[in-house]
Amino acid sequence: MTAEPLLRVDGVRAVYGDTVALHDISLDIADNEFFALLGPSGCGKTTLLRSIAGFETPASGRITVDGIDLLPLPAHRRPVNMMFQSYALFPHLSVEKNIAYGLEAEGVGRAEIRTRVGEVMEVVRLGHLSRRRPSQLSGGQRQRVALARAIVKRPKLLLLDEPLSALDRQVRASMQLELKRLQHEVGLTFVVVTHDQEEAMSMADRIAVLNEGRLEQLATPQELYAEPVSRFVAAFIGTANLLDGDATADGVAVPGMGLVPASHPLAAGSPATAVVRPEDVTVGTEVSGGLRGTVVDTYFLGGASTISVEVPGLPAPLLASVHGATRLARGADVGVTFGRATAVPRDPSQPPSFGTTVPTTAITVTDAADVRDADGTAGAPEASASNRSQDVSA
């Protein structure tokens, strides 16, 4: 991170009628960064993006790019380009004309427009489609046109509103790589808005997690995963077992389960949630010293398997994951132990629940074989940890 940020959002507050869409958001984005604004729909991420682009006017706060205050500038004078969620390609113009539009508006000379449009079409591999109309393109091709149209202006900052949401799964994966490649190649600063945490995690250098108009946490994907600061972030990023209880000096006391050891800065006695990632849960027939439970389901996902274990006294099954296939079958009586856990504050007004905010609360379970090798204790999850969590410990 350089000393002077490229984009500085300072105390931005946005209000629609009675609802506050953004609560005094402040964040800095460095030059050449791939930055993601992540959150569920209605969290304010799009409002923030549109405020930067000039389509919304914040009630208060400052937004500067390279030290220039953006808010007094009308949208068409801001040194910021945006790729719209719907792509917003001009249906009456050819691909070439769509891409040239911004340069023509800028008053760039005809010859220069031609070379720059040509170059950019090569970068996004659209050269052969220059005379087509948007209606004659596939979704992926349209996305490239939208991207080309924005980057041909060589903006300091490129805003992307849900850039991949309109694409099907296959195309999305390849465009994800392509966006990263482009960002390196053209050396732009990207700010991506997305509700898809996987998308944000795989692409972004840093992620700001927004919830109900507040900035929950701003960190690298690794930090967000390993050190969530709130229950919301823990639930939203990746999958997690969330065990609600009260903080003690060395962990979280979970009713019906006992103490889950976790390091945390919380005051003893305050409401807290222990966050245990699936790969930090060890499950096996020969695991002992922890909880006992019954396997209710196993899901084979190719490279890994997820095992769901029902533990008496817990409101929902625990999830664990292991590398490869598991030999555990439904109905197996197993032991469960936790490896690394973190604790986050919990809103006491919300009833204690168990991983309900995560669509699939997945706990990584170590396969019985691994467990045996690792003595079924804390060492096992390390051995079975995914690449991502190895990065975390690095």
Added chain:
Amino acid sequence: MTTTTPQATPAVRAQRVRRGLAAAPFLAPGMLFLIVFMAIPVGLLAFYTFFKRGRFGGLVFEFTLDNWAKLAEPLYVGVILQSIGLALVVTLLALLLGYPMAYAIAGLSPKWRTVALVAVVLPFWTNFLIRTYAWILLLNNAGFVNQWLQALGLTDEPISMLYTPQAIVVGLLYMYLPLMVLPLYASLQQLDPSLREAATNLGASPWRAFRTVTLPLSLPGALTGCIFVFVPAMSNFVIPELIGGGKTVMVGNLVRDQFYEARDWPFGATLALVLTMLLVVVIVIQAAVSRRITEGPRRG
């Protein structure tokens, strides 16, 4: 779109026949209506044009081309040209007035949009003759407008407004403006607002964004509106009669006069057919231009 299928295989041809047969029951009622009320009357008109007039209307079955030759007489050419001219002026004014109206309505909140649209359509709920008479009351020498002009001291004497070509233009414009506003509104309202935002984001000033994005994309709606206004304005005969005082003759008046007063059915039919053909040509051009705008130039 590529529509070239040079050689259809027999299977494909058979499939097309099957589809055609399947569509027949659905198309038949509409086709029947068009045949009875459109194709047959137009055929009759065309038939009439080649015969001599009867003395008190009707036909004398003696072949002649006189009716067509008569069209070339300066009197009739003049009337046709004048009709086209007046209809064009009305259409242009309707476009100039209607576009900002439609644009403003499209920008309103949904609630006010409904109110505005109802207001636009409201005049249609009143009988059209009554509305035309209202204009006579407004425009005549002792009428509302003149009273106000004099009361405000703007003029000393009443200005004669009724029974002028200008009055016809005003009457036609009033009558057909909603037909311009509605299709324009429809095309403006369905424009994705993010297109304008995209233009702005790419550095286009609001005026440039309007000129290069909103305007071209609303052209099909504008063309539809122009047709909706031009066609009935060109063939209207009540307004020239009542507000124009019968002094300015338009093709519609001429057609009516030929049938009701001159009792010259064949020539009336000729004029009617010419009017119909002119309007068909205009509509075909409009359709072609609209398609070109929305689909773009044909790819080679």
